Amino acid sequence: MSRGPVWAAAGIILAAALAAGWGGMESRGPVLWQVSPEPGATLMLRKVPIEALLSEAYAGYGTLYIDGRPLISGLPAPYLSALPQPPLTTGPHSLRVDVLMPGRSFSYTWHVTVAKSAQTAVGPYDAATYEALAAVNGIRAMAGVRPWRLSVSLEGASRAHSRYFYDNLRRYGTLTDAVHNETPGWPLYTGRTPWARDVAFGYNGDGDSEVMAFGVGTAQAVSLWLDSIYHRFGLIDPGLTSMGFGIAGRASRSDDLPVTTLNAGWESRAEVPDARAIVWPVPGQSGIPRAFEAGEIPDPLANFPGAKYPAGYPVTVSFFGTGVKALDVTAAALTENGRAVPYHLLTPKVDKNPQELGMSAAILPVRPLAKGAQYEARFSGRYRDGHGWHRFAVKTAFTAATN
Numbered sequence: 001m002s003r004g005p006v007w008a009a010a011g012i013i014l015a016a017a018l019a020a021g022w023g024g025m026e027s028r029g030p031v032l033w034q035v036s037p038e039p040g041a042t043l044m045l046r047k048v049p050i051e052a053l054l055s056e057a058y059a060g061y062g063t064l065y066i067d068g069r070p071l072i073s074g075l076p077a078p079y080l081s082a083l084p085q086p087p088l089t090t091g092p093h094s095l096r097v098d099v100l101m102p103g104r105s106f107s108y109t110w111h112v113t114v115a116k117s118a119q120t121a122v123g124p125y126d127a128a129t130y131e132a133l134a135a136v137n138g139i140r141a142m143a144g145v146r147p148w149r150l151s152v153s154l155e156g157a158s159r160a161h162s163r164y165f166y167d168n169l170r171r172y173g174t175l176t177d178a179v180h181n182e183t184p185g186w187p188l189y190t191g192r193t194p195w196a197r198d199v200a201f202g203y204n205g206d207g208d209s210e211v212m213a214f215g216v217g218t219a220q221a222v223s224l225w226l227d228s229i230y231h232r233f234g235l236i237d238p239g240l241t242s243m244g245f246g247i248a249g250r251a252s253r254s255d256d257l258p259v260t261t262l263n264a265g266w267e268s269r270a271e272v273p274d275a276r277a278i279v280w281p282v283p284g285q286s287g288i289p290r291a292f293e294a295g296e297i298p299d300p301l302a303n304f305p306g307a308k309y310p311a312g313y314p315v316t317v318s319f320f321g322t323g324v325k326a327l328d329v330t331a332a333a334l335t336e337n338g339r340a341v342p343y344h345l346l347t348p349k350v351d352k353n354p355q356e357l358g359m360s361a362a363i364l365p366v367r368p369l370a371k372g373a374q375y376e377a378r379f380s381g382r383y384r385d386g387h388g389w390h391r392f393a394v395k396t397a398f399t400a401a402t403n
Contacts, residue, residue: 034204
């Protein structure tokens with residue numbers, strides 16, 4: 001991908017994927033399942049939700065404490081949540097949850113530190129965030145998965161990284177997936193990795209996803225992510241449950257472009273152990289974009305020597321589920337009105353970046369789709385979960401856009 005003037009071109013997308021960090025949510029005994037912010041975190045936000053989630057089998061009433069002072073009491077379990085008033089001061093803090101249940105009581109204490117450079121609050125969600133949420137939830141509804149909710153912590157992390165990247169644009173040099181990382185000492189630094197930033201703003205789930213786009217507005221960014229390969233999975237994964245969104249810059253100069261960041265939170269309990277196959281485009285979908293342009297990092301076509309852009313719209317099948325450990329695609333096909341269409345088949349065995357692809361496969365047409373044509377795509381093979389190997393055969397039919 002070239003540099004300089006191309007900065008402002010639509011379609012520059014940056015590598016995404018379920019990023020580091022799977023240690024957030026964990027059992028803390030038979031009663032308590034999760035606390036937030038994460039124990040031991042250094043927070044970049046002073047007004048961050050204090051939360052405790054109890055195992056669903058337990059009922060009772062709870063009290064949250066900050067430095068020995070009750071924050072809120074008498075809340076019914078299993079979910080306890082409150083915002084500190086006034087916001088937390090900088091420095092170390094002791095947090096505690098007490099739960100009173102019939103015949104027994106439970107208490108858990110953890111510690112966090114608020115950084116000196118922490119901001120007071122994220123502020124209200126803005127129009128761009130609501131626009132992104134509506135766009136993504138429309139996609140998730142079509143895929144048959146639950147909608148996202150907004151998260152103050154993920155909102156703070158997303159806004160902070162967009163501002164950081166925008167302010168340090170010229171320091172990055174060559175664009176790679178390293179744009180998801182931050183460098184200590186650079187202005188507006190809040191955490192080296194997406195996971196570190198999410199934790200710094202108070203998030204405490206099982207994992208996270210970060211996607212970025214450049215040179216486009218909110219709606220266009222969501223479309224670019226959906227119409228790619230690796231970034232698509234970060235929108236339709238059933239285990240992703242919450243999000244935040246940030247945009248910085250307004251393209252006021254030729255080298256000055258909008259930077260968009262969307263951080264999503266992943267929860268293991270939202271993603272069932274057994275496989276759930278999701279194919280995109282969904283069956284019967286129409287108006288599918290005809291072309292897939294260069295710009296996604298990692299570059300899917302780099303796996304196929306001699307492949308060129310523009311290619312055709314990618315068709316994907318994904319097997320989501322915490323128990324899914326392997327995917328073997330043994331056959332695939334793409335037809336236009338019954339005629340075979342040449343394509344590249346991207347699978348975990350072929351991909352140079354299998355961690356980005358996960359348990360997914362993609363049919364990538366060699367050339368853009370024909371205007372208004374009807375297509376059918378098929379995948380078959382087997383996947384392995386905790387119950388062994390299972391055969392699958394999935395298909396989808398869709399219609400290309402007329403422009």
